[in-house]
Amino acid sequence: MRVTPEQAACEVLEVVPLVMRDIRAEMRRHRSCDLSVPQFRTLSFLDQHSGASLSDVAENIGLALPSMSKLVDSLVARKLVTREMHAGDRRRVTLALTARGRASLESARASTAAYLAGRVATLPEADRMVVVQAMQALRPLFGGEREMLTYAGRDCTR
Amino acid sequence: MRVTPEQAACEVLEVVPLVMRDIRAEMRRHRSCDLSVPQFRTLSFLDQHSGASLSDVAENIGLALPSMSKLVDSLVARKLVTREMHAGDRRRVTLALTARGRASLESARASTAAYLAGRVATLPEADRMVVVQAMQALRPLFGGEREMLTYAGRDCTR
DNA sequence: TATTGTTATACTCTATAACTATA
DNA sequence: TATAGTTATAGAGTATAACAATA
Numbered sequence: 478m479r480v481t482p483e484q485a486a487c488e489v490l491e492v493v494p495l496v497m498r499d500i501r502a503e504m505r506r507h508r509s510c511d512l513s514v515p516q517f518r519t520l521s522f523l524d525q526h527s528g529a530s531l532s533d534v535a536e537n538i539g540l541a542l543p544s545m546s547k548l549v550d551s552l553v554a555r556k557l558v559t560r561e562m563h564a565g566d567r568r569r570v571t572l573a574l575t576a577r578g579r580a581s582l583e584s585a586r587a588s589t590a591a592y593l594a595g596r597v598a599t600l601p602e603a604d605r606m607v608v609v610q611a612m613q614a615l616r617p618l619f620g621g622e623r624e625m626l627t628y629a630g631r632d633c634t635r
Numbered sequence: 636m637r638v639t640p641e642q643a644a645c646e647v648l649e650v651v652p653l654v655m656r657d658i659r660a661e662m663r664r665h666r667s668c669d670l671s672v673p674q675f676r677t678l679s680f681l682d683q684h685s686g687a688s689l690s691d692v693a694e695n696i697g698l699a700l701p702s703m704s705k706l707v708d709s710l711v712a713r714k715l716v717t718r719e720m721h722a723g724d725r726r727r728v729t730l731a732l733t734a735r736g737r738a739s740l741e742s743a744r745a746s747t748a749a750y751l752a753g754r755v756a757t758l759p760e761a762d763r764m765v766v767v768q769a770m771q772a773l774r775p776l777f778g779g780e781r782e783m784l785t786y787a788g789r790d791c792t793r
Numbered sequence: 794t795a796t797t798g799t800t801a802t803a804c805t806c807t808a809t810a811a812c813t814a815t816a
Numbered sequence: 817t818a819t820a821g822t823t824a825t826a827g828a829g830t831a832t833a834a835c836a837a838t839a
Contacts, residue, residue: 513828515828515830540830540831541831543830543831544829544831547828547829548828548829548830566839567837567838568837568838568839569838
């Protein structure tokens with residue numbers, strides 16, 4: 478069977494939003510940690526890149542600067558992230574997780590992954606294998622290079 | 636190689652948001668058709684289920700009724716969708732695409748798919764195959780069944 | 794002047810609660 | 817009373833434009 482790029486694109490365009498909505502709904506359901514997907518991704522990035530600037534985070538999460546500024550505002554207000562002046566370049570901002578931020582991140586990561594794992598567990602192992610391969614193939618195409626640095630070698634099960 | 640559900644879940648949790656953000660950004664870039672992802676999915680659903688009620692659409696897109704009501708408002712205001720009283724049960728609403736809605740949908744579908752296809756085209760064909768298989772495996776896990784249950788045996792085109 | 798970030802403003806997305814109209 | 821939708825309200829996500837501070 479031959480698969481054209483167009484066919485693959487259509488499949489992705491149909492299925493990815495479905496999965497995404499499910500992930501969001503599950504995160505919302507978990508009022509305890511109460512993180513949106515962009516918030517989660519921001520914490521996750523800061524976990525790997527402690528001390529990053531606002532621009533760094535915005536670039537890697539894929540938000541415009543003002544959007545990221547607001548998002549960080551809310552994380553700072555909730556004491557999940559610290560925002561300090563950069564020593565040396567006072568235009569810059571230095572962002573890092575608080576202990577509480579790290580705990581929220583871990584909690585959200587664990588519960589969302591567990592939820593997804595529950596879904597995925599109903600698949601035969603061959604299909605799970607295919608899913609993993611597909612994700613690894615797609616990652617570098619969609620901003621993954623930026624995050625490849627970020628996530629290479631991470632143990633998700635921790 | 637053995638793939639646990641947890642590993643697969645972690646991959647999905649990392650990669651799907653990346654792909655999603657890219658899809659959204661591309662749709663936003665196309666000011667011509669100017670459809671958000673939920674708007675696009677709503678039009679797409681109505682294309683396949685002309686005459687559906689608000690509840691049908693909300694259930695299948697995964698929105699609460701008021702959210703869908705507002706979303707449909709905007710589509711009606713833009714003359715992409717018609718909203719009429721259901722003959723027989725006047726509480727119900729009957730939704731359908733206008734010619735213009737169908738055109739917008741096709742335009743958005745084509746340009747987004749073309750964009751994605753461009754990305755995916757850089758993959759070797761074996762990887763594209765894997766992507767398609769993965770999407771087909773994931774679809775029924777994430778809301779894909781709902782459509783089947785809801786609409787099985789019902790003639791929505793009437 | 795260029796860079797970093799914030800404020801102002803304006804959408805869309807999304808939920809819950811309260812309401813209306815119909816059955 | 818139960819169902820289908822809408823309105824009211826609120827908060828998050830997101831963008832662009834205008835601004836301030838620093839380099």
